[in-house]
Amino acid sequence: MYWPPLISGILLKRYKRFLADILLTDGTKVTAHCPNSGSMTGCSEAGRPVYISRHDNPKRKYPYTWELIDMGTSLVGVNTMTPNRLVAETIVEGNISEFNGFDKIQREIKVGNHSRLDLKLEKKGSPSCYVEIKNCTLVENNTALFPDAITIRGQKHLAELEILVKKGHHCVMFFLIQRMDAHGFSPADHIDPAYGEKLRQSASAGVQILAYDVAIDLNQIQINQKLPIYL
Numbered sequence: 001m002y003w004p005p006l007i008s009g010i011l012l013k014r015y016k017r018f019l020a021d022i023l024l025t026d027g028t029k030v031t032a033h034c035p036n037s038g039s040m041t042g043c044s045e046a047g048r049p050v051y052i053s054r055h056d057n058p059k060r061k062y063p064y065t066w067e068l069i070d071m072g073t074s075l076v077g078v079n080t081m082t083p084n085r086l087v088a089e090t091i092v093e094g095n096i097s098e099f100n101g102f103d104k105i106q107r108e109i110k111v112g113n114h115s116r117l118d119l120k121l122e123k124k125g126s127p128s129c130y131v132e133i134k135n136c137t138l139v140e141n142n143t144a145l146f147p148d149a150i151t152i153r154g155q156k157h158l159a160e161l162e163i164l165v166k167k168g169h170h171c172v173m174f175f176l177i178q179r180m181d182a183h184g185f186s187p188a189d190h191i192d193p194a195y196g197e198k199l200r201q202s203a204s205a206g207v208q209i210l211a212y213d214v215a216i217d218l219n220q221i222q223i224n225q226k227l228p229i230y231l
Helices: 082-093 152-166 193-204
Strands: 007-015 019-024 029-033 049-054 064-070 075-077 104-111 115-122 129-136 138-140 143-146 170-177 184-187 208-216 221-226
Touching (some): 019 049, 019 064, 082 104, 082 170, 082 221, 129 143, 143 170, 184 193, 193 208
Parallel strands (some): 029 064, 129 170, 143 184
Antiparallel strands (some): 007 049, 064 075, 115 129
């Protein structure tokens, strides 16, 4: 997946969750939309090089969008819209072995009364496969960690996947690590122990847990390799 043309700058501060002040290389200060509602622990340090895109839609209040930050050990993708699109496109291309053979893909599937899951995959003669995708940007001691803040919503998604497994479907919790400096994945028990407990419960109930990192540069991002899971 190719990035739009990127503009370099320095992060001054991120605030109100969805805004970031950035100093461009020409000395101009701009406010960019931050497409990430999480805490962004480990990828929002002031003074770091960042890369933004510009969109000339007159309906947008902020024409700039924050796409990447350079954390020294890796570029990190901060746009939470990237994982769903990237995973879906890579499945269609047949480049995630766990999903090979599925020939129909649907997005934003309503399950239960108040929940949606990211993907539903189908192929003739096999149970449907439901996939929930989580954006992971926190890395500590070369281990990717999720979540970076307490997430009740994340627990609800796991509960929905467990229900679908009991109904005979194949279900996957897919963690996309938008950086290149992790050697494995674990739940962030020190941040949200309840989520870690629920993830382990879901794995025991038959939900498949996958974590993939990316190859990322200033031109493109692509899914790279599967990482070991440490529950």
